[in-house]
Amino acid sequence: MSVLETIGRFVVTLLLAGVFGLVVRTFAQRFVGVQDSSLAQSVREVRSRVGLGGTEALAERDATLDLDYGTRNLVADGIGIVATVFGFFYLLGGRTSSFLNSPESSKFASTLWAVILAVTVSAVLFVGTNILFNQASKNYTLFKTLIGAVIGFVTFGLLDGNRLIQWVQGRETVADGLHGLVNNGSFTLLIFSVLIGAVIFAFYGYSYGTPRDEPRRYATIAAAVGGTMGALWGLFYAERIPVDTAITIIWTPLLGAILVGALGFALSKLNQPVRLAVGAAAGAGIGAILGGFLFRSVTPRMEVPKFLIATALLAAVGVGINYIRGKNLITGAISGALIGWIIGAFVLTGVGGPRSEAIGACLVAGALAGARFGAGELPTQTQRTNIENRSRGPIFLAPAMFFLSVGLVIPLIRTFYLSFTDTVRREGVRGRFTEFVGLENYDRIFSNPSSFDIGDWTNFENGTIPSLFTSAPFALGLTMVLVAAGMAFLAGRRSGASASGSSLLVPGLGIFALLAALFQFRLIRSSGSESAQGDIVDAVSTPLWRYAYLLLFLAAGLGLLYAAFTNMAFAGKSGGAATAAKPFSFDLAGGHGGVFAFGLFLAITAFFASFRGTIFNSLWWVFTVTIVSTVLGLGIAALADRASLENVAKSIIFMPLAISFVGAAIIWRFMFIARPDGRPQTGVLNYLWLKVGDFAMSDWNWLGALALLGVVAGFLMISYAGYTRANSGMVGGGIAMALPILWLAWRLFDGRLGGVGATAGDRTLFFFSTDLPYNQLWLMLILIWIQTGFAMVIFSAAIKAVPSEFIEAARVDGATDSNIFWRIIVPQIIPTIGVVTTTLIVTVLKVFDIVRVMTNGNFESQVIANEMFVQAFSNREVGLGSALAIVLFISVVPVVFVNVRRLQHEG
């Protein structure tokens, strides 16, 4: 295919598909619109019936319902998009016809059916339960019968499924049936369930349109029962299980449903004392039947003292509980005795007793259970209504609670348990066994050098990882911190205010500066050779700079300690009076606070670069990505707030959030590619880097240096402007920006920028994801690229929510834009900053995809989430993997706490 043809085909296809999609969308909009207004109509009808038609708020809501993009156009848009995609592929390849007959289409179909099946079954269960509990107040006999049937069906089904009772030796159980259903769920079955579910659902909604129409209600219930039966029949038919097998499978649950349902029916008609007697007798009968079919391996051996003691004990407990709750003591005793009997007969004793004993044990248990149902009086109408009302919350919650507990809570608890175990092999026995090992897994995590490695922090040999105190970012960061501290001192002299916590900050900083000076001194003494850590470090390791740093750190350290001691002596003299101004006040409020924070950020980055290990790496990720994304997101939101084409800019920055982490990692992999020297560089970053190098080596490099000097001059002007306005942030910021650019200009002029090596043709490339120690920063860049959009969107909404009167009032009073931002907007959105930071912390802690795709934890870039995956699923170290998951869990617990507190504050 030629290029022209490709492009042409592509464009024409896209256009045609677009037109097609548009047409479909228009039709869909008409269709959905009609549907929607009838929906709105019905809502309005209900409202008018309840006498709410006229209020203003509702009229507004009606308008929303009718016209809102959300209700009508959304569906139409969705259909239009699907049509466009479909049309695109159809026209592009003409493959649709083959697609319809392909395995992919059958996959589509089976997925669709699975969804419909799941939704239908849930809907039938949910609606059925609702109908069932509606009967509590309307038709108690029906309610009690159906409840009994359900209890019997489920109990017998569970017993049968667990092979605790058996009808014919070696036959299939409910479990087998379910297994077959999920694996070979076939068309017929699905059609059955779907049709039945749809019919029932429609029926239910229809009958509710006229609430007092009793016959229709019964028809609905009948349809529900019939539907369930039909679905079951469909199950066996579709599975092509012979009818007799099907009957044997369904036999036990059905028998249970009939027996217990009959019991429920009887109990709903009788009053005491016949009620209790009938309950106990019928229960005993059902128990006896169960006992007769009890599986051989679980028939209990009656050990009289054991089960008598258990029964008496639990009965007493039951009485005690009901006494405290103020409920009927007899029902408490019966419930307790039932549980005690079951424990005594089936748990504490051995198995293999004779059939007669099994029947006896089950008979007593059944009698107790039946007596429990038969105890108490028939409920009055009020009580029955109460049953109905109280059931509603649990019914609505049940599906969510089921999935939450099965899919999240119980697995979490089990992971806790697994983290204290280890799987081992035993001599001469097949398979693996789980052994309890206590805290051994946690010990393995925390004692492993690959989790914590602080060996490099004083390493000033020429290793790949710089020592903390002599690395370039640390020196730079500490310098900025110290300069800012000096400015804070000057500001404190003016204002007399002292930053909170400065009593710890000042001496701490002093000690740190002295330590840094000490290490600089040792470095200068011990090494004459240059370290090979890239350009920036190179500059620091120039002896001249080292001496300058040594002097600076020494002076600053001594000065800060002197200030701290003077303050302490003063506090001692003045009796710790908090109101008195200290001789040395450090006021961090103001722009130099930003310089201080940035310096601190750099110094902490240096800290993480020299401390290695999985846990340190995760902390580093959290630290860097959270801070950078938040700050960048806030900055961009503030910038975009006033810009033209604001929405375009915002959606472009926001876009990476829609791309998967795997996709983002691939996108950046291509940015980071470094091809062997001499071959054309196709990674954008290395390409540009080498281009800079070419320029530095060319004859025109002085021109570039001059231009950079111009920029430096500009920043110095900002600094000067800040000085005239007593704005320390502008002074510090200007100088902070000017210095590195000055350095760049110098390197450019010197011809040493852009990976230019000592000899001609020898160029230094960036191997972003592998070059220690900063390789992880490049991986973090990917996540920052994604998450900044998230922070920006949230901040943007928060900034727009700041009342415009505040901003206008400030502007009238002569506040500058930056004043408005720092003094008005930022204090207003502090809660939002909290939300963004906590969300980001959790996201970053879970980061897995990026590390897995980029390095898979190699080059010392392992993080907890990936380590957990590797241990649990690649190395099959279930215990260790669980322990790592729990470490991850514990590290988000503070965030959970913050979330809950926030919820409680909001009401």
Add this chain to the structure above:
Amino acid sequence: MATIDVARDQERMQALTDGSTRTGLVSTVYKFLSGIPSWILWIIVILWTTPTLSLFVNSFRGREDQRSSVFWRTTPDQLTMDNYSTVWNSQAAGGLKEGFVNSFAIAIPATIIPIAIAAFAAYAFAWIDFKGRELMFIGLVSLLAIPNQVALLPLLQTYAGGAHQTIPFTDKTITLIPDLGLQGTSNAVWLSHIGFALPFAVFLLHNYMKSLPKDIFESARIDGADHFTIFWRLVLPLSIPVLAAFAIFQFLWTWNDYLIATTMLGAGGGGSTPLTVRIAALVGEFGRNEHLLTAGAFVMSAVPLMVFFALQKYFVKGLLAGSVKG
């Protein structure tokens, strides 16, 4: 003296708010500098787009072209759809057609089913009085930030062999969930997604439903409508915007998921792996299939990007309403 001070103050104020009153070099520089913010914004926008653009352009170039020059040196005669047709059709290069279908097979159920379940629960938390409601809701909110990793191992064990519990002090084991043969199927993936999605879904929908006017509910109750009627006829139609917001959110989430899919299906294989897993496997053989990754990444991102750009408004709505999702 006082008058002069006032005059000077006014002058200074004007100078601060409007740089144009100044004259000379400082003013020129000031004007220049005050334009910088919008430049910075657009520079950031360009920086943000470059990586995606680079990959997008390269995806239409052959292997040798990709390896010989940087993306903006692309010439029209290099453009080709070969990468796309290879990744789409060839099994050796990932078999993305199958992966595409599998991604849908996971994302659609994982989007639709939680909505239904969560809507019920959200309504219960918002408008039904029952014992322990507050406590349960706090429990739900505390689940929001829980990392998925903590539940993966037991879930995988359940899919592989069911859930069985040995009763303490006896040798008897009972089956709580039978082995349903879910291991290695897409059903296992979307079933897992349901549990992980629910806390956020319920939280998001609850916040919205709680904000509906109370008088509707009270009058409807007085008129004899029960909770199910109110839910079905009143709340659900009114909640469609937030349902859409959650649906988009959840669709993107499940489509882009890698962790759960690779855990439940295995990194290497099986026919049911979604796009993310297939493409991540392609990365493993980076050298050989490097040029195909470009097209693969775009096949993978096409659907989320389309959903994103078409329905951004709802996505943002969901993001804003539920920004405590873990």
